[in-house]
Amino acid sequence: MRINPVARDEESAAFFDGTALGEFRLLRRRSTGEYLDPRTVPDPDEDLEWTAAAGTGTVVSWSVVHKRARDGGEPERVVVGIVELAEGPWWWCRLDADPDADLWQLPVRAVFVPSGPDPDHEKVPVFAPAEEADHAR
Amino acid sequence: MTSRRETPARRRAAIAGLGLTELGKVYGPSARQFAAQAVRRAADDAGIGLSDIDGLLVSAGTTPGVDLSLQVDLGLRDLRLFTQMQAFGSTAGAMVQYAAMAVEAGMADTVACVFADAPLKQGKATGAAYGGRRTTPTGWGSLLGSSGFAGPNSFYALAARRHMKTYGTTSEQLGAIAVAQRAWAAKNPLAQLREPITLADHQASRFIAEPFHLLDCCLVSNGGAAVIVTSAERAATLAQPAVQVLGWGQAHPGNSFRRNDNLGLVSGAAQSGPAAMEMAGVTIEDIDVAEIYDCYTFTALLTLEDYGFCGKGEGGEFVATPGMLGPDGKLAVNTGGGQLSSYYLWGMTPLSEAIIQARGQGGERQVPKHDTVLVSGNGGILDHHSTLVLGTEG
Numbered sequence: 001m002r003i004n005p006v007a008r009d010e011e012s013a014a015f016f017d018g019t020a021l022g023e024f025r026l027l028r029r030r031s032t033g034e035y036l037d038p039r040t041v042p043d044p045d046e047d048l049e050w051t052a053a054a055g056t057g058t059v060v061s062w063s064v065v066h067k068r069a070r071d072g073g074e075p076e077r078v079v080v081g082i083v084e085l086a087e088g089p090w091w092w093c094r095l096d097a098d099p100d101a102d103l104w105q106l107p108v109r110a111v112f113v114p115s116g117p118d119p120d121h122e123k124v125p126v127f128a129p130a131e132e133a134d135h136a137r
Numbered sequence: 138m139t140s141r142r143e144t145p146a147r148r149r150a151a152i153a154g155l156g157l158t159e160l161g162k163v164y165g166p167s168a169r170q171f172a173a174q175a176v177r178r179a180a181d182d183a184g185i186g187l188s189d190i191d192g193l194l195v196s197a198g199t200t201p202g203v204d205l206s207l208q209v210d211l212g213l214r215d216l217r218l219f220t221q222m223q224a225f226g227s228t229a230g231a232m233v234q235y236a237a238m239a240v241e242a243g244m245a246d247t248v249a250c251v252f253a254d255a256p257l258k259q260g261k262a263t264g265a266a267y268g269g270r271r272t273t274p275t276g277w278g279s280l281l282g283s284s285g286f287a288g289p290n291s292f293y294a295l296a297a298r299r300h301m302k303t304y305g306t307t308s309e310q311l312g313a314i315a316v317a318q319r320a321w322a323a324k325n326p327l328a329q330l331r332e333p334i335t336l337a338d339h340q341a342s343r344f345i346a347e348p349f350h351l352l353d354c355c356l357v358s359n360g361g362a363a364v365i366v367t368s369a370e371r372a373a374t375l376a377q378p379a380v381q382v383l384g385w386g387q388a389h390p391g392n393s394f395r396r397n398d399n400l401g402l403v404s405g406a407a408q409s410g411p412a413a414m415e416m417a418g419v420t421i422e423d424i425d426v427a428e429i430y431d432c433y434t435f436t437a438l439l440t441l442e443d444y445g446f447c448g449k450g451e452g453g454e455f456v457a458t459p460g461m462l463g464p465d466g467k468l469a470v471n472t473g474g475g476q477l478s479s480y481y482l483w484g485m486t487p488l489s490e491a492i493i494q495a496r497g498q499g500g501e502r503q504v505p506k507h508d509t510v511l512v513s514g515n516g517g518i519l520d521h522h523s524t525l526v527l528g529t530e531g
Contacts, residue, residue, distance in 0.1 A: 003283055003284060003285075004274060004282070004283040005274050005283065006274050006275070006276075006279045006280060006283045007274060007275045007276075007279075008275070008276065009275050009276035011276055011277065012276045012277050037395040037396070039277045039395070040395075060295075060299065060400075061295040061296070061298045061299040061302070061400075061401065062295065062298060063291050063294035063295050063298060063346045063347055063348070063349075064344070064346065064347035065285055065286070065287045065290075065291050065294075065345075065346045065347075066343065066344045066345060066346065066347070067285075067287070075343075075344075078285035079285075080284060080285050080286050080291055080295075081295065082295055082400075084396075088396065089395060089396050090394070090395060090396045090397075092281060092284075092286070092295075092394055093280075093284055094284040094285050099347075104302045115283060124280065124283065124284060126284070
């Protein structure tokens with residue numbers, strides 16, 4: 001499983017603070033309890049807080065991307081997908097799953113994968129079949 | 138919409154000119170040069186001078202330079218309407234809508250709407266044209282690329298897969314669209330790909346992003362296209378058969394990456410299509426020709442469903458029905474080959490072919506009955522939709 005390096009910026013810092021701790025963080029409206037995508041640009045008048053989500057969800061859809069090999073060999077098959085998080089928001093992500101499997105509505109759980117060797121390379125959430133992810137924990 | 142019906146017929150908008158540059162693997166001119174060339178050709182086509190243009194709407198693709206500098210490049214003076222617009226693949230249809238409103242309001246008399254792009258570079262792979270942009274891998278914008286997504290191909294593949302799993306749509310059904318459109322393209326001298334293909338060719342073409350094969354994906358093209366919008370009264374005095382702008386609509390569902398319960402199942406076409414047809418006073422049964430945005434086979438299938446040519450979820454069976462699509466089919470769809478086989482100029486691809494068909498200038502591919510033509514534009518990841526109903530009757 002190779003994830004290319006990702007570094008934080010101001011807007012994503014709180015999210016990556018979470019991934020470093022093994023947490024998938026969402027924003028939540030204090031007034032209503034509604035969960036929002038972590039990329040939501042906050043309205044200064046709104047009372048939003050960061051909160052750790054369960055890190056679980058189900059696969060809404062998936063695709064197997066074929067990356068052509070530089071040496072002309074067999075293409076690498078990379079599984080990506082949309083996960084509906086238990087709290088409601090959708091998250092587009094890498095799936096650590098069998099490219100030949102039917103992943104429709106599969107229960108998945110986040111695992112946090114280092115995106116590179118350097119100190120500023122953040123951990124990125126990747127979703128794996130919930131049973132396997134639980135087994136690995 | 139009621140107010141528009143009260144617009145006197147002579148004041149209603151019509152398309153009087155169409156200008157296409159050389160299209161496809163055309164190297165040399167910049168996108169900016171293509172834009173100016175397209176406007177000049179559209180004016181020539183309409184039989185007007187550049188100095189008759191008093192409104193200009195500009196739309197860029199992926200390459201920079203197609204912007205407000207166009208006024209000076211064309212030497213246009215004293216414009217009364219001028220801006221740059223961006224709603225991705227829905228822009229071309231939207232530009233015609235804004236131009237029509239300006240003409241009907243009396244704000245401008247003759248509006249040129251132009252799109253140009255030059256993503257292809259000689260000696261570089263086509264795939265690099267839309268996938269090769271490098272950004273600093275920082276923050277939210279870097280997550281998808283770093284996680285293995287490969288731009289629109291993979292995003293639309295997710296939408297298609299959801300439709301397939303929900304409704305039982307198959308890859309072979311998507312292939313029926315590719316095969317039918319190539320058969321149309323074979324009759325279109327403007328088309329880049331004119332060699333007929335079979336369903337077996339579609340299935341054997343390499344995977345780009347499963348479930349999409351190569352032959353599910355559109356071309357990439359260099360070139361420019363422009364149209365001239367004016368009043369129906371004025372258009373009737375010009376060089377070409379006037380193509381009336383009978384109705385229009387837009388829809389922008391939003392939020393596709395964060396939570397859009399309809400992603401891949403229903404697009405904005407389900408709103409903009411009926412709105413445009415209602416404004417035009419027509420129903421789906423009245424449509425003679427449909428020029429449908431087809432960045433992927435799936436986009437065309439979903440849009441046909443959303444417009445109501447078949448029931449929701451029945452698109453796969455519908456397009457694969459023998460005798461439905463293609464040059465001898467019951468429904469004339471993407472009669473130039475579409476973005477899959479002719480040329481990819483975003484929303485200008487369906488719009489330009491719609492104008493050619495409505496005028497009756499399609500040559501070998503001309504559809505016999507072409508009074509009412511439906512045109513779709515689709516942008517983002519099914520985020521932006523525009524619909525036009527064009528006509529030549531009455």
